[in-house]
Amino acid sequence: MTQVTATMAGSIWKLLVAVGDHVEEGQDVIILESMKMEIPIAAEASGVVKHIHVQEGDFVNEGDVLVEIE
Amino acid sequence: MFSKVLIANRGEIAVRIIRTCQKLGIRTVAVYSEADADSLHVSLADEAYLIGKPRVAESYLNIEKIIEVAKTAKAEAIHPGYGLLSENPAFARRCEEEGIVFIGPKADVIAAMGSKIEARRTMEQAGVPIVPGVSFALDSADEAAKAAASIGYPVMLKASAGGGGIGMHIARDEAELRQAFEGSQKRAASFFGDGTMYIEKYIDRPRHIEIQLLADSYGNCVYLWERECSIQRRHQKVVEEAPSPFLDEETRRKMGEAAVRAARHIGYANAGTIEFLVDEQKNFYFLEMNTRLQVEHPVTEEITGIDIVEEQLRIAAGEPLRYQQEDIRRDGHAIEVRIYAEDPNTFYPSPGRITAFSAPQGEWIRHETAVQSGAAVTPFYDPMIAKLIAKGPDRQTAIERLLEALRHYRVEGIKTNIPLLEAVLSHPAFQAGDTTTDFLSKHWKPAKAK
Structure with missing residues (x-):
């Protein structure tokens, strides 16, 4: 199980994956919006999306777990 | 002149506007979000009102709330600063309806320039070259x-x-x-x-050069020369200077006159800026009009000695322009750098808490900021935390003074683009005035994003 965490504080701009999707290492799974900029966040390992902890529009802090991949 | 003005903005520009209001003996009203309760603009203003949650949609863009505060505080005028509601025709219209002076042009002029397509058509009619x-x-x-x-x-x-x-x-x-x-x-x-x-x-290797205008409600209009703003990342300006190292006197005059023609054509009243793209043959093309104060207005103030915010207030209060074209002087060279809370390599923002902050001072240095040691740089707003401006009798001296000031500029706790700014100012191409909008992509090799 690997976790995708927020690299900085911001809002969830777009969820690019759904539970059950297969993702590759390095694939963008979420786009965060911070300081008027879109910041893509990539999966650090390949696997299947198990949980998504956030919704579009949610505010997150740096280090918050966004997605879990197994 | 007004006796009380509300500033519908935050950060360095709110602080900057308050300073001129104080100089003119105008009382100031600040508005702020929950994220900005400890901000400098709140403590500097004579009155301050909380207007909502951190996100701009729930505070600084809440037109009705800001109008309500202006009425409660009995502010006669609202200065919108830049960004946020400054180019929102609905806001200007609401101010007009409530009998509050919007410090800017009429709502329909903002709307006409806000639609880039309509602005192109209008400029064509005014005889201003378009791309x-x-x-x-x-x-x-x-x-x-x-x-x-x-x-x-x-x-x-x-x-x-x-x-x-x-x-x-x-x-x-x-x-x-x-x-x-x-x-x-x-x-x-x-x-x-x-x-x-x-x-x-697409104009290849263009320069971004803009003309600063002042126009009153009686059809008088002057240009305060140009600003060269070609050094950009993500299409946003990073370094600005006046005068442009590229223009000759004739092109400068032609651009100034085209900008004045444009402003007269649309019945413009306020400070305003016409942005042009200039190609290698010095052909210039209208890009857009900013119907507000610009972030980079200080470089123009430094070479002309004119306080642009003061002129905005006077124009909005119904005074005629105090200058004719031949009164506008040009003295020395000024350069501004925008200090962003961002990683200089990836250009990604770097929100966080500033643990230590100090900026150099000096006769030739102007520093515009609203952050202090201990301040939080939140993810809700633009990453620009400060502007540093240096002036000199010539461009080379201004560059050296700005570099020296940057070397003594200290921000800890967050990442900033200061290493990038130092690299730009010391680059031979920048020093030679070879500043085109592809400067950073050409000369700055950022480390790869993690």
Whole structure:
């Protein structure tokens, strides 16, 4: 199980994956919006999306777990 | 003159506006979000009102709340600063309806310039050169491809409601244009609430040079020379200077006169800026008009000795312009750098808490900021935390003074773009005045994003 965490504080701009999707290492799974900029966040390992902890529009802090991949 | 003005903004520009109000003996009203309760603009203003939650949609963009505060505080006028509501015609209209003076042009003038497509048409009528392109909305990738074929690649795909580089895309061929169209349209729709797209011919290695105007309500208009703002990242300015190292006196005069013609044509009253793209042959093309104070206005103030905010207040209060064109002097050279809370390599923002902050002072240095040691840089707002401006009798001296000041500038706790700014100012191409909008992509090799 690997976790995708927020690299900085911001809002969830777009969820690019759904539970059950297969993702590759390095694939963008979420786009965060911070300081008027879109910041893509990539999966650090390949696997299947198990949980998504956030919704579009949610505010997150740096280090918050966004997605879990197994 | 007004006795009380509300400032519908935050950060360094709110602080800057308060300073001129104080100089003129005008009382100031600040508004702030929950994230900005400890901000400098709140403590400097004579009165301050909490207007909502951190997100701009729930505070600084809440038109009715700001109008309500202005009425409660009995402010006679509202200064919108830049960004936020400064170019929002609905806000200007609400101010007009409530009998509050909006420090800016009339709502319909803002609307006309806010639509980039309409602005192109208007400038054409005023006899101001525009970038070859289409002056109508493109509804689909097919229409865009057809228009691009008639203009010739490469083209620049743009959002009519756009600004700050969002929704802009260079397409070198039809495949790139088709690929970019839908994404840019969607992005523009979600950022600006309007996904109208158009295209212009892409001007190769252009310079971004803008003319500062002052126009009163009686048809008087002067230009305060130009600012060169070609050093940009993500289509946003990073370094600005006046005068431009590229222009000769004749081009400068032609651009100034074209800008004045444009302002007169639309019945403009306020400080304003006409942005031009200038190609290698010194042909200049209208890019857009900013109907507000610009971030980089200090470099113009430094070389002309004119306080642009003061002139805005006087114009809004109904005074005639105090200057004719021959009164506008030009003395020395000024350069501004924007200090961003961002990683200098990836350009990604770096919100956080500033643990230590100190800026150099000096006769030739001007520092505009609202942050202090211990301040939080939140993810809710623009990453610009300060502007540092240096002046000198000539460009080289201004560069050296600014570099020296940057070496003594200290920000800890967050990342800033200061290493990038130092690299730009010390680069031989910058020092030679070879400043085109591709400067950073050409000369700055950022480390790869993690």
